[in-house]
Amino acid sequence: MSLMTSFGVGVSGLNTAQNSLNATAHNLTNVDTKGYVRQQVLTVDKEYERTATLRYMDQTGHGSIVDKIRQLRDRFLDDSFRRESGRQGFYNAQAEIVTEVENLFGELQGTTFQSSMQDLWKSVQELQKEPESVVARTSLVETAGTFIERCHTITTQLKSLRQDINLKIENNVKRINEIGVRLDQINDEVRKEEVIGQSANDYRDERNKLLDELGSYVKVSYKEVKDGSVLVTVEGTQFVTEFGVNEIxxxxxxxxLKLHTPVWNxxxxxxxxxxxxxxxxFPPTSAADTDIGSLKGLLLARGRQGRYTDIPVxxxxxxxxxxxxxxxxxxxxRAFEQAKVNYNNTVAPSLLTNTEAQFDQLIHGLTTMINDILAPNLTATWTDGGVPVWKNSEGKVLEGDEIPNIDxxxxxxxxxxxxDALGNPTGRYKVSILDVKNAPVSADKTKTPGNALFDRKSTPRYKELDVEMDGKKVMLYNSEDYDPNYEGSKYSMFSMGEIEVNKQIRENVSLIPLSYNTNTGDYSMDIAAKLNKVWDEKFAVLNPNTLTKNTFMEYYxxxxxxxxxxGHTLKAMAKSQETTTQSVDNQRQQVLGTSSDEELTHMIKFQQAFNAASRYITVIDEMLEHVVTRLG
Structure with a gap:
């Protein structure tokens, strides 16, 4: 090796040591920078000079060069962290919402909804003691009004909570798109830097930090291509591509309600x-990795507006x-079994939808059962060509003289x-009319039958027909029939937000039908007793997966x-995921994190290497000077 070649070896050592010192200094500068990834200089041998001899090929080294400055990351740990943080976001989002729902019903603090039900029951009990008492009647109307008002308050708060979630969904989608746009910009910057041989690691740090954030919102996958850019998919669909961003x-x-649903335009x-x-x-599960992302958690919890009709009977x-x-x-x-599957897949997993549906079933059951006592109906069911079967409001099949005298x-x-439970026509028909014969009447001079305690805001309970039965006009019950697929169909159900206390009874409590319809003016103790008995009736199951029917208090x-x-399950899952995510992140930080002590050790090592290269060059310089001055 010539002396001039030896100079080149020394200079390469200086350059390598200097680059290593620069990388170490960069690491130390950013030791507390969030998202910064430790960098490391990789050196390789320069080309060798090969000289052939008689026995073998002789090689002469020319020093070392910097191959690249790499980031110390573990792709497996990155993927694990983003998956687990996304799962944590999924359960955190729902755990926060279920806490809000628990507070709405006030079972842990404030005035409980159960107390409103109990107050209504107490007013019915007092009415049974003295059905003729104006005080007892007024108390019933007032407590019924308070009960409905509390129902409306909870309904309004549930809607407000849904709107808050809706806004969060909108903001999450906006942020996801912003991340996508910035990732695309960083891809351009990385390509520009690396095509001319410069390091783009700081851009990569920002990109990885954005991928971490994106992974908390949605399920992501990604890959880095040859030019240094990263291609990202969201929920299996291309998001950041080589040609731009497919925004959500x-x-x-x-x-x-103006509910938002994320779509691919x-x-x-x-x-x-x-x-x-x-x-x-299908319900999200950990086994299928479909329970990932706070955005999905918000959408699942929000669902759509729930009604008692969502619970198949x-x-x-x-x-x-x-x-x-x-x-x-x-x-x-068969329709019920399929509807039960649909309920388990679409309604039950949604926290708000299921809560509203079950709460609505409670309110619907209580109001309709009270109404059916004060204003009982007769219902006929039949198929084409079949004989009508008449039943009273208690479900008893009527026979002989009990059958209404009407064609x-x-x-x-x-x-x-x-x-049926799927909303398909069954080929069976029904019609309901006021049971004039057994209906109690009001206590005023009109002796009016058919005054229910609760009304639907948009639909009166009965419609008078030009049809007579026993010399009286037939009062047709306006059924709770609603077809969401029919544009002209009007929602007219005894449902949350649609129920109110009968305005006429509010103005005149004597219109509460508690008297016999025999024109004697006597009060019917049986009607008051039936009202009280409502609270002991088994009226519904909580959901189609259970067989046990509940009274109103048991149901609540x-x-x-x-x-x-x-809530307990979701909070436990969120807590568990927080521990898992933190554990994975700790492992990840051991790889990519910067330790000041370790970097200072590296700095001493590279400083010594730099000094050694300098001393090497000094020696070669002295040798060259000796040759020139002494032997020249």
Whole structure:
């Protein structure tokens, strides 16, 4: 090796040591910078000079060069952290919402909803003691009003909570798009830097920090291509591509709720609508990695508005002419089983939807059972060509003289086709009319029957027909029939937000029908007793997966217990995920984190290497000087 070549070896050592010192200093400068990843200089041998001899090929080294300055990351730990932090976000989002729901019912603090139910029950008990008492009647009306007002308050608060979640969804989508745009910009910067041989590690730090944040919102996957840019997919769909960003849009419902649904504007489904980002056909699970991302957690918890009709009711054989062998019963059971699957897949996983549906079922059951005592109906059911079966409000099949003296053909124009649990027509028809014969009447001079305690805001309870029965006009019950697929269909159910105390009874408590319809003016103790007995009746199951029917108080206890259990589970999952995420992050920080002590050790090592290279050059310089001055 010549002396001039030896100079080159020394200079390469200086350069290598200097670059290592610079990287170490950069690490020390950013030791407390969040998101910074430790950098390391990789050196390799320069090309060798090969000289052939008689026996072998001789090689002469030319020093070392810097191959690249790399970031110390573990791709596996990065993927694990982003997956687990996304799962933590999913459960955290729901745990926060279930806490809000628990507070709405005030079971842990404030005035509980259960106390409103108990107050209504107490007023009924007082009414049973003195049905003629104006004080007792007024108390019933007032407590009923307070009960409905509390129902409306909870309903309004649930809607407000849904709107808050809706806003969070909108903000999350906005932030996700901002991250996508910035990732695309960073990809351009990385390409520009690295194509000319410069290090773009600081841009990579920012990019990885953004990927960490994106992973908390949605399920992401990504890969780095040869030019240094990163391609990102969200929920299996391309998000950041080589050509730009496929931003997420929002599809908004046209009702008063204005609910947002994230969609891919660039992709159209079979219905010519933008394809939704998330698929909620099945409940999210950890096994399938479908429980990832706070955005998905918010969407799942928010759901849509829940109604009591979302809870399928198992058909009863006694409601069919041939019992369990009736083809309509068999068909209804098949529909119920499918509706139960749909409930478990779409309604039950949504915290707000399920809460509203179960709460609505409680309110619907209580108001309709009280109404059916004060204003009882007779209901006929039949199939085409079949014989009508009449039942009273208690479900008893009427026979002989009990059957209403009316031709069913006179009610043909007012029949309603029943629907199964899936909302499909069953081929059975029904019609309900006021049971004038057994209905109690008001205490005033009019002796009016059919005054229910609770009304629907948009629909009166009865419609007077030009049809007579026993010399009196038939009062047709306006059924709770609603077809969301029919544009002209009006929502007229005894449901949250639709119920109010009868305005006429509010103005005149004597209109509460508690008297016999025998024109004697005597008060019916039986009616007051039936009202009191309502609280002991088993009226509904909490959901289609249980068989046990509950009284109103039992139902509310089971309802609040389910909310509490759901909250406990979600909070436990969130806590567990927080521990898992922190554990993975700790492992990750051991790889990418910067230790000042370790870097100072490296600085001493590279300083010594620099000094050694300097001393090497000094020696070569002295040798060259000796050759020139002494031998020149």
């Amino acid at each position: 849009g929002l599809k908004t419902t046209d009702d008063e 660039f992709d159209i489904n079979d219905d010519k609508e933008p394809r939704e980002v998330f698929n909620f056909d 198992q058909p009863k054989p006694e409601d069919y002419e041939e019992g369990e062998d009736d083809e309509h019963y068999i068909s209804a059971m 069913i053909s006179d009610l043909e124009d007012y029949k309603i086709e029943e629907k 206890t089971a309802f609040t217990s389910e909310v509490a259990n759901t």
